[in-house]
Amino acid sequence: MLGLKSGSTGLVLLAAAFIATSPIDIASAQTADTILFNGKILTVDKDFSTQQALAITDGKILATGASAAMKKLAGKTAKLIDLGGRTVIPGLTDGHIHGIRAALTFGTEVNWIGVPTLKDALEKVGQAAKAQKPGSWIVVAGGWTEEQFAEKRRPTPAEVAAVAPDNPVYIQHLYDWLLLSPKAMEALNIRDDSDVPPGGKLARDSDNKPTGIIDAGGAALGKIFDKLPKPTMEQQVDGSKKFFREMNSLGITGIVDGGGVSMYPANYQAVFRLWQDRQLTVRVAYHLCAPKPGSELADLQNLTQLSPPGFGDAMLHFNGPGEILIWADWTDGDITPDGKAKLAELLRWAASKRYTIQLHWNPDRTVHDLLDVVEDINKDFPVRDLRWTVLHLYTASEASLKRMKALGLVWGVQDGLYFGGERLQKEVGVEQAKAMPRIATAMKLGLVVGAGTDAHRVSSHNPFVALQWYLDGTTIGGAKTRGDEEAPSRRQALEMYTRNTAFMANDDDKRGTLEAGKLADLAVLSADYMTAPVKEIGKIKSVLTMLGGKVVYAAPPFAEERR
Template sequence: MLRSRSAKFTRCLAATIIAASSATIASAQTADTILFNGKILTVDNDFSQQEALAIGDGKILATGTSAAMKRLAGDKASLVDLGGRAVIPGLTDGHIHGIRAALTFGTEVNWIGVPTLKDALEKIREAAKAQKSGSWIVVAGGWTEAQFAEKRRPTPGEVAAIAPDNPVYIQHLYDWLLLTPKAMEALNIRDDNDVTPGGKLMRDSDNKPTGVIEAGGNALGKLFDKLPKPTLEQQVDGSKKFFREMNSLGITGIVDGGGVSMYPASYQAVFKLWRDKQLTVRVAYHLCSPKPGSELADVQNLTQLLPPGFGDSMLHFNGPGEIIIWADWTDGDITPDGKAKLAEFLRWAASKGYTIQLHWNPDRTVRDLLDVVEDINKDYPVRDLRWTVLHLYNASEDSLKRMKSLGLIWGVQDGLYFGGERLQKEVGAEQAKLMPRIATAMKLGLVVGAGTDAHRVSSYNPFVSLQWYLDGTTIGGTKTRGDEEAPSRRQALEMYTRNSAFMANDDDKRGTLEAGKFADLAVLSADYLTAPMNEIGKIKSVLTMVGGKVVYAAPPFAER
C-alpha cells in the first residue's frame, strides 16, 4: 500500500513539474497575434471558454484572460479586438468531394442556397449572356426543388428559352438530369442506349425525348465525364475560389472522399496550389478505385509512392476510399464475390496501415461489412487505423455497438437535409424520427464525424449542416428526425472540429484551440451556442485563420 501511494505521489509530482515547465516555455514565447475581448470556445476536454488567445509562429501559445494574453504580445504583435464575438476552432468537413467541386467552381453556375427557381433561372440567363455561343452552362448539383419557393424543378422548355445558343446541363443530386436540345446533340444522346446502364430518357406524348434523364449515380457520372473539362488554369482558379468560399464559412480543413469522375489527373490543380503554398484549407485526401474490375490492383499501383500520411500539414494522403469495390458501393447490396473482393482490399489496406473511408448506405447489409472487418481485426488492430463508415443513416443500435467494438468511426453527413421527406415516405414518420441515431452512437462512445458530402448532393455550408444535426428539419421545413436522437450543441461542434480532425489523423495538431496546436480558427458572425436554432444556418465567419494567417476577413476585420 505504501509503495502504491509513493508511486502515485511520484507520478503526480512529475505531472506537476511537466505542466509547470510547459507553462514556463509558453510564457517565455512572445506572440505575434493576440485575439482578445471575445468568447473563445476551445473545444478542449472540458469545453472551456476563454476571453482571449495568443498566437505565435502559426500556433496557439496560450488561452486565458485578455490581460494575461496581452502580456505575451511581442513589440510588433497584432492586437485584434473581437468585440465580444465567439471564436471556434476552424471547422473540418469530414467527408466532402471538395477537390472535385473546386475543379469546376469557376466555370459552373451555382444554385446552392438560391431561394427561388426564378432566381436560379436568372443565373442561367446571365451565364448565357456572358459566355460565348455554343459554350457549356453547367449546374452540377447541390440544389433541390424544396429550396425554391415554387417547389418545382425547371422544365427543359424554360431553360432552352433563356439559353437557346448554349448546351445546358443541370444535374439534381444523382437521380435526375436536364439537358437542353443543344446539349443532347453535343452528347449524341438519342435513345436509352446512350444513357445506360442505369439511365432512362423521359419522353413526351409523341414519344420524343424531353431532355430529362432519370438515372443512378453511375450513369450520371459517365455523362458528366463527357462534358468539356476546364483548362488547368481554370481548375486552379476555381479551386482558389472554392476554398476561399469555404474559408468564409469557417472551414479550415477537409477530408476529401474522391468520388465519381475523379481520376489521378483530377488532383493536379490542388497539387499545384499545394506546391505554390496557396492552399487556404488543410486537405486530407482519399483515392477512390478508378474503375470496376481491377480495384485492388489499380489502387496498389497508385499508392506505391504514397505511404500512410504522405504529405505535410497542409495536404496529405489519408488512404483509399470512399469507393472501394465499385459493384457494391452504391447501396451496400453485396454478392459473395463482391464480399470476397472487399475483404481482400481491406485486408491489404490494413496490412499497409491505411486509413479508409467507406461508403455504405443500408443497415440491412452492413453486417457483411462488419463481418469482414471483424475477421481482419484478428490480425490487424483496426481501431488504430481510423476506418470510417460513411452515410449509413439508418444504422441500428446493434450495428453501432459492433462498430464501437471495432473502433470504427461513423461519418454522418447531412444528406437527409435534402432527402428527409423522401425517407419519411419510404420508412414512415416514426422510423424516420430515429434516423440517424447520433445521440445513441455518442452514448455508446462512438466517434461521430460531421460532413456534408457536397457539392453534388448537398450544400457545403457547415452551419446549415450543424443546424440540421441539431433540429432534424429538412430544407423544405419538415422535421423528420426526433429530438431524442439529436446531439447537443457542444457535441455537434465537436463532430465538426475534434472528431473530423481525428478522421484526418490530425487531432494532435488541430481541431481544438489549445496551446501547441495550429491557430486554425473562425470568428463568427453570431454566437453558435446562443443563437436561435433556426438562425444557426445563417452564421458565417467574419475572420478565418489557418496557421495564424488570415485567409478570409469580412467587416469589421476586412478593414484592418
C-alpha cells in the first residue's frame, strides 16, 4: 500500500463516513427540480422495489423513497406533482420496431391499427378519399389483420373501389398480401405477372382478369411499396413528430429500430433532422440493414466507416448492422451454403468491429445454421459482450435456447403471434403451439429476453397490447394459442420492456430502471399494470410521460404539466 502523507488519516475517515452514508443522505446535499409523490413507483431495480415518490434533478433521478423524504429534497422553485396514487414505471423501450420507417408516412397513411370492423376500416378509406384530391394516393401500409374485424375477412377490390373510386389505393396485409385498386394498378403499370416483382403473383377472377390482389413475400411487397410517391421531407418530419408523440402517449421513451424493408440511407434524414433540432421525444438506437442484395458486406462496411459502435449521443446512436444482413435468406431462415458463408463473413466482420447486431431468424428447424456460425466466430472474437440479438424465432426449442445462452445471445421476442397465433397452430399443431414462444423456459435458463412489437407493417406499436399478449397468449382474434406454462410473470414482462430492452440498446447503464443516477424517463399510467385484470392491460395508456425529466406527453389530470 502506498504511504499516507500527513493528515491522510482524516481523509480516510471522511471517505469511510461517505461510504456509510445512505443514498437519501447523499441526495440531500443536492436539491430536486421536480418531485413526483403520492404514487406507486415501480423502480424495476434488481429487487423490483416499490416507492411512493421520486426526485429529479437535471434530467436524472436524484432519489426514490417516501413522499415526505422526497419533498424535503425539493428546491425553492421545484415542481411538485401529486400522482394521486397512480402507478409509475420506467419509460418503455421497444426492443425491435421499424419506427423510423413508420414515422415517415404516419402523417399521410390511413391507419387500421385496432379498428374493430371492416366496415369502419373502409369508412376510413372513404373519409380519406373525400379529404384528398382525386388522383392522390391512399395507403394502408399494414398493422392490421382480418382477425381483428368482426367480419373476420379482408376487403374485396370492389368494396375499396366503391369508397374511393377516384384514388389509387394501396392496402397491405402483413408481408403476404396486397390489394391495389384499379387506379393503383394503372398508376403502377401492373397488368400481368411479369409486372410484379419476383415472389409476387396476381390473383385472377373467373375471366382470368387480374383482380388487384397480389399474393407476395416481403421482398416483393417492399419493391412495390418503393414505387409509391414519397411524402415530402416536411411531411416526413411532421409525420415523425406525430408518431413519436403517439408513442409517448403509450409510455414509450425509447426504441431500438431494426431498419427493415424499404429502408435506405436517405430514409434516415427526417429522424436526423429531429435529432439535430432537439425535437426528438424518444431515444433512438438504430440499426442499418444491407440496402441491396449481392453486396451486403461491402455496403455495410462503406456505410459504417464513420459510425463506430455507439456513435451518437443520449438521444440517438448507431447500434450496429441489422436486421437484414443477407437478403437471400432473411425471410424465413432457410439458408443456402453460399448464403451461410456470406453470413459468416459478415458476422465475423461485425464481431471484429464489436458491433451490436440484430438478426431476423424465423424457424427453429434451421437456427442451428446460424448458431454454428456464431460458435465458430466466438472462438476468435468473443461475442458474449456484444449483445447480439436473434429476433422472432417464435418456435425456438429448449436446445436452441441453451445454445443461445451459452453464447450470451439475446432473444428478441415480439408480439407477432398476437396477429399470427392461429397461423402457427395450423403450421405446428394446437398442442405444440401451446409451448411457443418458450419465454418462461428462456428466463429459467438465464437468457436476456427483450420485448418489442416489430411494428408497424406486421403489428400494432402499442406496448400494452404486447404486454397483455406476453401474459395471456391470446391473439387479437380471441384464440388462446400459448399455454400459461410459458408465460412470464408481470414483473418479468415489464423487465422485458424496460431493463432488457435498455440492455439491447446498450443503454442499461443510463436508463431502463428508476434508480438514482439514471435518466428520468418514466410514464404515469392510467391504470395499475400490476393489479389490473390481464384482459384490461392492453387498454392502459400513459397520462404523463417524461423524457429526461421533461414532460413530452400529458393528459388529464396532468394536462397542465405539458411544457
